[in-house]
Each structure stands twice: as C-alpha cells, then as structure tokens.
Amino acid sequence: xxxxxxxxxxxxxxxxxxxxxxxxxxxxxxxxxxxxxxxxxxxxxxxxxxxxxxxxxxxxxxxxxxxxxxxxxxxxxxxxxxxxxxxxxxxxxxxxxxxxxxxxxxxxxxxxxxxxxxxxxxxxxxxxxxxxxxxxxxxxxxxxxxxxxxxxxxxxxxxxxxxxxxxxxxxxxxxxxxxxxxxxxxxxxxxxxxxxxxxxxxxxxxxxxxxxxxxxxxxxxxxxxxxxxxxxxxxxxxxxxxxxxxxxxxxxxxxxxxxxxxxxxxxxxxxxxxxxxxxxxxxxxxxxxxxxxxxxxxxxxxxxxxxxxxxxxxxxxxxxxxxxxxxxxxxxxxxxxxxxxx
Amino acid sequence: xxxxxxxxxxxxxxxxxxxxxxxxxxxxxxxxxxxxxxxxxxxxxxxxxxxxxxxxxxxxxxxxxxxxxxxxxxxxxxxxxxxxxxxxxxxxxxxxxxxxxxxxxxxxxxxxxxxxxxxxxxxxxxxxxxxxxxxxxxxxxxxxxxxxxxxxxxxxxxxxxxxxxxxxxxxxxxxxxxxxxxxxxxxxxxxxxxxxxxxxxxxxxxxxxxxxxxxxxxxxxxxxxxxxxxxxxxxxxxxxxxxxxxxxxxxxxxxxxxxxxxxxxxxxxxxxxxxxxxxxxxxxxxxxxxxxxxxxxxxxxxxxxxxxxxxxxxxxxxxxxxxxxxxxxxxxxxxxxxxxxx
Numbered sequence: 001x002x003x004x005x006x007x008x009x010x011x012x013x014x015x016x017x018x019x020x021x022x023x024x025x026x027x028x029x030x031x032x033x034x035x036x037x038x039x040x041x042x043x044x045x046x047x048x049x050x051x052x053x054x055x056x057x058x059x060x061x062x063x064x065x066x067x068x069x070x071x072x073x074x075x076x077x078x079x080x081x082x083x084x085x086x087x088x089x090x091x092x093x094x095x096x097x098x099x100x101x102x103x104x105x106x107x108x109x110x111x112x113x114x115x116x117x118x119x120x121x122x123x124x125x126x127x128x129x130x131x132x133x134x135x136x137x138x139x140x141x142x143x144x145x146x147x148x149x150x151x152x153x154x155x156x157x158x159x160x161x162x163x164x165x166x167x168x169x170x171x172x173x174x175x176x177x178x179x180x181x182x183x184x185x186x187x188x189x190x191x192x193x194x195x196x197x198x199x200x201x202x203x204x205x206x207x208x209x210x211x212x213x214x215x216x217x218x219x220x221x222x223x224x225x226x227x228x229x230x231x232x233x234x235x236x237x238x239x240x241x242x243x244x245x246x247x248x249x250x251x252x253x254x255x256x257x258x259x260x261x262x263x264x265x266x267x268x269x270x271x272x273x274x275x276x277x278x279x280x281x282x283x284x285x286x287x288x289x290x291x292x293x294x295x296x297x298x299x300x301x302x303x304x305x306x307x308x309x310x311x312x313x314x315x316x317x318x319x320x321x322x323x324x325x326x327x328x329x330x331x332x333x334x335x336x337x338x339x340x341x342x
Numbered sequence: 343x344x345x346x347x348x349x350x351x352x353x354x355x356x357x358x359x360x361x362x363x364x365x366x367x368x369x370x371x372x373x374x375x376x377x378x379x380x381x382x383x384x385x386x387x388x389x390x391x392x393x394x395x396x397x398x399x400x401x402x403x404x405x406x407x408x409x410x411x412x413x414x415x416x417x418x419x420x421x422x423x424x425x426x427x428x429x430x431x432x433x434x435x436x437x438x439x440x441x442x443x444x445x446x447x448x449x450x451x452x453x454x455x456x457x458x459x460x461x462x463x464x465x466x467x468x469x470x471x472x473x474x475x476x477x478x479x480x481x482x483x484x485x486x487x488x489x490x491x492x493x494x495x496x497x498x499x500x501x502x503x504x505x506x507x508x509x510x511x512x513x514x515x516x517x518x519x520x521x522x523x524x525x526x527x528x529x530x531x532x533x534x535x536x537x538x539x540x541x542x543x544x545x546x547x548x549x550x551x552x553x554x555x556x557x558x559x560x561x562x563x564x565x566x567x568x569x570x571x572x573x574x575x576x577x578x579x580x581x582x583x584x585x586x587x588x589x590x591x592x593x594x595x596x597x598x599x600x601x602x603x604x605x606x607x608x609x610x611x612x613x614x615x616x617x618x619x620x621x622x623x624x625x626x627x628x629x630x631x632x633x634x635x636x637x638x639x640x641x642x643x644x645x646x647x648x649x650x651x652x653x654x655x656x657x658x659x660x661x662x663x664x665x666x667x668x669x670x671x672x673x674x675x676x677x678x679x680x681x682x683x684x
Contacts, residue, residue, distance in 0.1 A: 153386075158376065
C-alpha cells in the first residue's frame with residue numbers, strides 16, 4: 001500500500017483498509033473455503049482433531065504504550081499471545097480472526113506496519129488470517145485476536161493434570177520481558193530505542209515481540225510428554241499457582257535453578273530489585289510452564305531434542321502438600337504473587 | 343452475584359469476575375470438552391459440517407451510547423450481531439468467545455446486566471459461551487465477540503451467487519432501527535425510556551436489542567432456497583450493493599414494496615426525512631437480505647412457512663444490467679449510499 005505519511009485510517013475508510021489487507025494475504029490453504037470478504041469465514045475442520053479456540057486482546061494504555069512498542073510490535077504481539085495459548089493446550093494453531101478498533105487519527109502507515117507484524121508471525125507460525133472486523137475507536141487502539149488450532153483428542157494439555165513428583169520445566173528465560181519493560185519505562189525515548197547491552201536488548205525484544213513457544217507445546221502434546229501446561233502471560237508465579245490450583249497439588253521451586261538471563265539479573269539488581277522475585281512475578285513472558293511425570297522423562301527428552309535452540313529448564317517439583325514454596329539455599333519462602341492485569 | 347451497588351469491576355478483580363460468569367453458565371453440551379478456565383477452549387467439531395467463524399464488536403461512543411442502551415441491551419446486541427452473520431451464511435450458531443475491555447469504574451452490577459443480556463440470547467439461540475478474555479480498558483467499554491457455527495458443505499450462502507431474475511427478499515422491517523435510534527437521539531432521557539407509541543417502541547427495541555434472524559438463515563441454507571444472502575448490519579442499500587458487487591449483477595428495488603412499519607414511516611416524515619431513503623440507508627437493522635432464484639420458489643415457500651411470524655417481503659429483482667435502481671412509481675432513482683461505520 002502506498003499512501004502519503006499524513007494519510008489516516010479514517011481518510012482511507014473501512015472498505016479500502018480491508019481491501020488493502022486482503023491484497024497482502026498469501027494464497028489460502030485448501031481447507032479455507034471462504035476467507036475475508038463475506039459475512040463470515042467458512043473452513044473445513046481438521047479430520048479426527050479437536051478444535052482449540054482462544055481470544056485475547058491488547059488495549060493501548062493497558063497492554064502496550066506506543067512510546068515503547070512500534071505498530072509492528074503490537075501486531076506481532078497481538079497474534080503471539082494467542083498462539084501461545086494454543087501451544088499451552090498442546091495444539092497447532094490454524095487460523096486467526098483479527099478485530100481492530102482504530103482511533104481515527106491513526107496514520108495509515110501505522111496500520112500497515114501493524115499488519116506487517118501480524119502477518120509476518122502468521123506466516124512463520126502457519127496461521128491463516130481468515131476474517132475479522134475493523135471499526136473506529138472512540139479512545140485507545142485495541143487489537144483483539146481469536147485463534148483456533150487443532151489437537152488430537154488424547155493429546156490435549158490442560159492445567160489440571162499435574163501429580164506429586166512431576167518435574168516442573170519452563171521454556172526460555174522468565175523475567176526477561178519484565179526486565180525489558182523496566183528498561184523501557186526508565187530509559188526509552190521511542191519504540192525504536194534499544195539498549196546497547198545485547199543481553200538487555202534481547203529482554204526488550206522479548207517484551208516487544210515475544211516468540212510464542214508453539215513448537216514445544218505441540219511436541220509436548222503430541223508426545224504425551226507433560227501432565228499439565230500453561231503459558232506465562234501473567235508471570236511464572238501465577239502459572240505455578242494456576243497449575244497447582246487446577247491440579248489440587250503444591251509445588252517447590254528451586255530459586256537457583258531459575259534460568260534468569262545474566263542481563264536481566266544485572267538489570268534487576270541495578271534497579272534494587274530481587275532478581276528471583278522479579279523473574280517469578282513479572283508478566284508478559286509468554287513462556288510455557290510444563291509438569292513432566294517421571295514416567296514421561298524419555299518422551300520429554302525427545303521433545304527437548306526436537307525443540308531446537310529454545311532452552312527447557314527444570315525449576316522444581318510438584319508436591320502433594322498444597323503449598324507453593326520457593327527454596328533459596330536452605331531458606332523456604334512463599335511464592336510471590338503474579339502480575340495483575342485488572 | 344450479590345454485590346453492593348457501588349462495587350466496581352476493578353474492586354472485584356479479573357478472577358472473581360470470571361468465576362462469577364462461570365457460575366452462571368448452564369451445563370456444557372457434550373461436544374465442549376473444555377470451556378472457560380484453561381488457556382483455551384477445546385471442542386469437538388460437528389461431523390460432516392463446515393465451520394463458520396465470525397467476529398464483531400461494539401465500541402462505546404461508536405456503536406452504542408450508555409444513555410440509549412442499557413448494559414443488558416449491549417450484552418444482547420454484541421452477541422446478536424454475530425449470530426446474524428452466521429445466519430447470513432446459512433448456518434447454525436454453536437459457540438461464542440467473549441472479549442471484554444472494561445473501564446475500571448464500571449459498576450459490577452452493570453457487568454452483571456450485560457452478562458444477563460448476552461446469556462439470555464445465547465440460551466434462546468442455542469449458543470454456548472466457551473471462553474473469552476477480560477481486561478481493563480483505558481477508555482471506552484468494548485465488547486468483542488467471536489461466534490462459530492456449522493453448515494453442511496453444499497448449504498453455504500455467500501454474497502456471490504445472485505443471478506439475473508432472482509427475486510430479492512428481506513426479513514422484518516428495514517429502517518426500524520434507524521427510526522428507533524432517531525427517536526433516542528431526539529427524545530430519550532435514559533436507557534429505560536421508551537416511546538408511548540407501541541410501533542415506535544418496537545423500533546427502539548429493534549435498535550437496542552435486535553432479534554437475529556438465525557432460524558430463517560439456517561432454513562434458507564438447509565433448503566437451498568437462496569442464491570445469495572447477507573445481513574443488513576450497514577443497512578439495506580449497503581446489503582444490496584454488496585450482493586450486486588460480489589455477484590456481478592445489478593438490482594431494481596420497488597420502493598412501494600419496502601415493508602417500512604407505519605410507526606417508522608410516520609417518525610421519518612415528522613422528522614422531515616424521506617421514509618424510503620431512510621429505510622434504505624439506515625444501519626443497525628440486522629435483517630437478512632436474500633436473493634431467491636425462480637426455480638427455488640417452492641423451497642423458499644417452505645422456508646416462509648417454517649419461519650414463524652417473521653415477515654419475508656419481496657422488494658425487488660436482480661438484473662443483468664449492473665445498475666442499482668430504486669423504482670418509485672414511474673421514476674427511477676439511484677440506490678442511496680449505506681450507513682458508514684468508519
């Protein structure tokens with residue numbers, strides 16, 4: 001789309017905006033019988049699979065700040081958080097619906113960049129944009145996304161299956177997004193600013209543009225390698241608490257085992273924050289937390305081998321006693337509270 | 343839920359709000375394996391059917407005004423507009439995902455009423471609330487809904503199948519919602535105010551709480567009684583234009599045949615508006631517009647018989663000439679523009 005920099009979405013109008021988006025979509029997969037352009041999309045379900053359905057949205061001023069995140073980041077993240085939910089169920093994402101509420105003064109070029117971010121992640125994740133809705137917002141920019149996915153009936157990962165003795169694993173480096181957001185709040189002067197330290201720059205990128213752990217969730221489901229799984233949208237402590245509550249169990253987390261990145265640790269310490277508490281309580285990680293039964297260790301090793309470069313770290317164990325404990329050396333502390341969105 | 347009148351949704355918090363909603367849901371159908379409470383919902387698709395997917399939202403200050411619509415109306419309408427889209431594809435709605443962005447100061451009792459409206463329509467339409475998302479809004483109240491439905495593969499109604507000679511039918515009384523909204527803008531002093539004239543009160547109700555034409559859309563699809571179908575979210579003129587463009591045809595509408603209600607006609611005339619133009623251009627009707635081939639007349643008569651009390655009126659004909667004309671006596675006028683949301 002070529003529009004002058006001063007053109008707003010209101011200048012273009014709904015029809016033109018939708019036409020521009022349609023023109024950028026790749027050829028639809030054979031199972032999508034009707035995509036954007038009718039009253040609704042029509043798709044053939046995947047044979048023999050259950051359907052996973054999730055919806056999650058980003059609201060300006062609540063989930064993002066246009067001083068910290070570019071339109072590209074916002075489009076990317078709005079899809080990423082939903083793919084992360086599908087991964088946490090052990091499934092593969094399939095199609096997305098995108099619902100946009102746009103302030104009239106939003107530059108058309110910003111919408112273009114937002115769609116770039118959304119469609120780049122859709123392409124690399126195998127997700128087809130099948131429909132949506134565009135309306136004016138009387139206030140903040142809002143991006144609501146629905147993603148469906150598929151999973152074999154006996155391969156669904158819920159939060160409720162963890163049993164005492166299961167080992168607790170986490171993907172990536174929890175706390176990275178919190179450190180990145182902390183740096184943005186203190187130091188950033190714009191959505192393109194990035195810290196010089198490459199480790200801290202990776203934290204900022206994790207906050208702005210989380211890479212959902214789609215392959216690991218799908219592999220854990222397919223290999224029946226986990227008894228429970230959740231994505232860490234509201235932080236690691238919240239994820240542990242949710243799995244423990246749903247499964248009727250407790251957990252002990254080993255503080256020394258938490259894979260906090262050196263840059264995040266350094267940033268927390270410089271800011272006078274406890275790195276362990278910060279990594280447990282910080283939100284926006286979109287990592288996966290998995291409970292792995294001892295009898296599934298072999299299958300989990302297969303997942304680890306196939307997961308590529310994403311680290312999977314054992315951070316604790318599910319317990320029968322319904323307490324949530326962080327073990328720091330010979331001291332036991334209660335698990336801190338999670339991130340609160342609302 | 344029993345909460346004092348001064349309690350806001352922010353006081354309750356996300357967990358409590360979700361728990362209160364879950365507690366009100368009826369028993370899930372057997373095909374819903376996981377509803378609200380995990381990372382995503384899991385459903386078994388309907389055997390041998392295609393899935394219809396649509397998303398549509400209401401934004402405060404754009405689609406509704408809390409002076410004109412009660413929270414109950416808003417919850418109802420947010421679901422109704424999506425069921426209407428599924429009906430326009432010839433399908434039956436199945437499940438819904440509800441995404442709410444709530445201002446912190448919203449009274450908890452308003453959210454309760456909003457859910458009443460949503461769940462009452464869900465129950466009467468056979469829709470299961472399977473999941474969703476609740477977040478804070480930094481501005482207006484927003485209600486985004488995704489609805490899925492099912493339709494047999496050869497029963498899908500698109501916008502693109504109309505052929506010259508097909509008769510054009512519309513459900514209900516187009517223009518009613520526009521007359522109702524007009525009255526609200528001029529006369530209303532609150533969301534409970536209703537005009538004394540029962541005909542005009544029906545127009546206000548059509549605006550506040552549209553009854554989606556789910557049964558008629560489903561019957562038209564199942565009986566292969568229509569060559570094209572669309573719902574009139576953006577008005578009758580827009581619907582005619584969309585079907586004509588998608589099908590590569592034109593249309594002649596007979597102004598005298600338009601089933602404008604006596605109360606709406608009177609209200610338009612008293613307001614100095616042309617009733618025909620107003621009924622064609624007004625938005626928010628959520629009626630269905632259908633093109634009926636002559637060879638399908640018998641099947642369409644079956645739909646009319648089974649449709650119950652909802653009127654189905656022949657208002658014109660599809661033409662080969664790609665013009666859009668309104669015939670008023672012996673005068674031909676171009677079709678007015680539709681309602682513009684954006």
